[in-house]
Amino acid sequence: MPADRIGRAGPTLVLWLTLGFALLLGGCAGLPTEVARRSSVTIPNGADTTLGRLVAATAPRSADEPLSGFRLLPMAQFSLHARIELIRRAERSIDVQYYLVQNDETGRYLLRHLRDAAKRGVRVRLLVDDLYTAGADPLFRGLAAYPNVEVRMFNPFPAGREHFGTRWTASLLDFNRVHRRMHNKLCVVDDTMAVMGGRNIVNEYFLRDGGSNFIDIDTLVAGPVVHKLSSLFDIYWNSPYVYPIESLVSADGASPQALRSRFDELTSGPGTPEPEQPSATDLLGHHPLAADLDAGQLQLAWARAEAYADAPAKALAPEESRGAPADVSPDSVQFNLQRHLRGARTEIMQTTPYLIPGRGGMETIRHVRGNGVGYIMVTNSLAATDESLVHIGYRRYRAEMLRLGVALYELSPKRVEQSRRFGMYETSSGRLHGKSAVIDGRTVFIGSMNFDPRSVLHNTEIGLFIFSPQIAQQLNSLIGFIRLDGAYQLQLGPRGGIEWVSPAAGDGADTILHTEPETNFWARWRLELLAPLVPESLL
Structure with a gap:
């Protein structure tokens, strides 16, 4: 596949x-009508x-509120x-x-x-x-x-x-x-x-x-x-x-x-x-x-948590009955992730395989950076992505994110393979797919939502917010492993172009690259050819 x-x-x-x-060919077919759907709900308790x-035996007994x-x-x-x-x-x-x-x-x-x-x-x-x-x-x-x-x-x-x-x-x-x-x-x-x-x-x-x-x-x-x-x-x-x-x-x-x-x-x-x-x-x-x-025991971190999922109608109901857009609907994943990101006070660390911030995402980045909040973002490089067309949308925002002070990292398939920290990749390529965020060292987001227009406009998503410094510290460490062992850090060169920094082992000098690393001319040329043809809203 x-x-x-x-x-x-x-x-x-x-x-x-x-x-x-x-x-x-011009074909078209319709969905079946008068479908019998037997209603059922969760078997509770x-x-x-x-x-x-x-x-029940593992859960804390003295909590002021039920913890998960x-x-x-x-x-x-x-x-x-x-x-x-x-x-x-x-x-x-x-x-x-x-x-x-x-x-x-x-x-x-x-x-x-x-x-x-x-x-x-x-x-x-x-x-x-x-x-x-x-x-x-x-x-x-x-x-x-x-x-x-x-x-x-x-x-x-x-x-x-x-x-x-x-x-x-x-x-x-x-x-x-x-x-x-x-x-x-x-x-x-x-x-x-x-x-x-x-x-x-x-x-x-x-x-x-x-x-x-x-x-x-x-x-x-x-x-x-x-x-x-x-x-x-x-x-x-x-x-x-x-x-x-x-x-x-x-x-x-x-x-x-x-x-x-x-x-x-x-x-x-x-x-x-x-x-x-x-x-x-x-x-x-x-x-x-x-x-x-x-x-008969569970090693778990216990904390307060909230779960959200977009309504199925977000994707498929007639436009007039879809309800509020995801970025303003209090029950949507997008609304709640933006709410927590914009409320950050010290630092955000985020991973997303498909990064196209769009106007709303860039407004959030400007807002939190204007408040002095550190922002670390980890995503796929062109060599790592399985959706090269998405990279077209992403690269339109890279320079501006760097100018705003975002610490931007891109996954390196070669470095992931050499690290072996996340498993034995052997001859296969490593790609990032995790969608997560750590906010102020105490709020964790894990879910299905990417930081891109498709997640906001076209797909339904699910997400979990965990309010736990312990889980936040663990996820910070995991993201840190990716940054240190498996990624390039991006920076702006003296003339404003993108540079990729590959950290050196030991006391050696870092390697600075000036083209999309681990790619060939044809892969980069194809993106240049397709870039004017791809609407961002469909990526």
């Missing part, structure tokens, strides 16, 4: 070419489950392991919501464990954005054929479902709908523990791809804020913008048993190998989650 198809719903060069071809009892527990998951194997362990131990319910569940070793492995949970009697609800599910209908249709499982697709393509290109061709005249996507990532078990953050369920997010792999950040969540996450899932699950897989994909006369047998065939054997098990401890000194659960 091409790396530039991972991580966001922005049109890539492949998509533009597909749409151009579709103009010649998981306190009587094994996980619920463990959370958190453990950052910066390393890929630990993050996948945490999801699988929670699913394995679920007793009542599993709610899973992702922008991307790929039909690869990782996707099939997770789906197989959802099947096993359903066979134990656990209710499973799986909600997937339909953008990248081409060719995977037998997989999702087969899973939905099991008792206790429901599978729904957000904003689906009604025709040409076998191939990415034919989907767009069939929906050309509906482009204003189909390019709007659900970017959320969430896995909740028994309404008592969850994993959320930036990772999709794809090989590239768990160091299982030979071409490129992502540095990302998730968090394990326990306690009261999990119920808020569950309620946010329910809003999406019961919205008119999701469609049961049965309404999109016919069984073609196959019996439920035949569909289940096909699913078992697709998810068994050498095509779905066991992932590599996590090492003894991660970067923060945490053991794999199974070790804690087996010992």
Whole structure:
């Protein structure tokens, strides 16, 4: 699977070419009507489950208000392991919501464990954005054929479902709908523990791809804020913008048993190998989650937290009924992140793989820098990005951000490979995908939202704010590892051009580069050619 198809719903060069071809064909198809959507909500109060009892036994007793527990998951194997362990131990319910569940070793492995949970009697609800599910209908249709499982697709393509290109061709005249996507990532078990953050369920997010792999950040969540996450899932699950897989994909006369047998065939054997098990401890000194659960204890940081998700209508309702824009809606991720950023007093440290601040973002940067607040931003270099068109939008703002005093860093694939701190990348390229922020050393943001127009205008997002100096210090350290071991720092040269500084090892002199590092002439020339043609609002 091409790396530039991972991580966001922005049109890539492949998509533009597909749409151009579709103009010649002029196809269009409509979504099914009179769809039966059985309403359901979270099975509440998981306190009587094994996980619920463990959370209750671990939670602080003397807090003035109920606190939630958190453990950052910066390393890929630990993050996948945490999801699988929670699913394995679920007793009542599993709610899973992702922008991307790929039909690869990782996707099939997770789906197989959802099947096993359903066979134990656990209710499973799986909600997937339909953008990248081409060719995977037998997989999702087969899973939905099991008792206790429901599978729904957000904003689906009604025709040409076998191939990415034919989907767009069939929906050309509906482009204003189909390019709007659900970017959320969430896995909740028994309404008592969850994993959320930036990772999709794809090989590239768990160091299982030979071409490129992502540095990302998730968090394990326990306690009261999990119920808020569950309620946010329910809003999406019961919205008119999701469609049961049965309404999109016919069984073609196959019996439920035949569909289940096909699913078992697709998810068994050498095509779905066991992932590599996590090492003894991660970067923060945490053991794999199974070790804690087996010992009946949880190593968590307890703090107050808030969770937000954009309304599904943000992306898909008629314009007159979408409600307030994301930057002014109090329930949106964008509004609350901007609120905390603009309220900073000392320092902001932020990571985002796709950085296009736009007018609103630049206003925020000017505001906080005008108040004397330090601003550190880490993003992808041209060599690291999987969306080179996005880099066109980003580079328009680099010089101005540097003039405002932003400490700007770009990830170096070579330095990430050499560092090995975030895992063994071997011959694959390292790319940044984490969306996070640390504000004043006490407020942490982790979620799915990038710092770009697409996240504000076209996609739905989810985000978590954790008010914990302990978690803030840990995330500061993780971002520091990236800056020191895996990134170039940008600066303005004597004539105002961009320079990339590569720190020297030991007492040697730093290396200063004057062109986009780790790229060739053709990669840079292509951007120059495309730059005038790419509207920023669609990046």
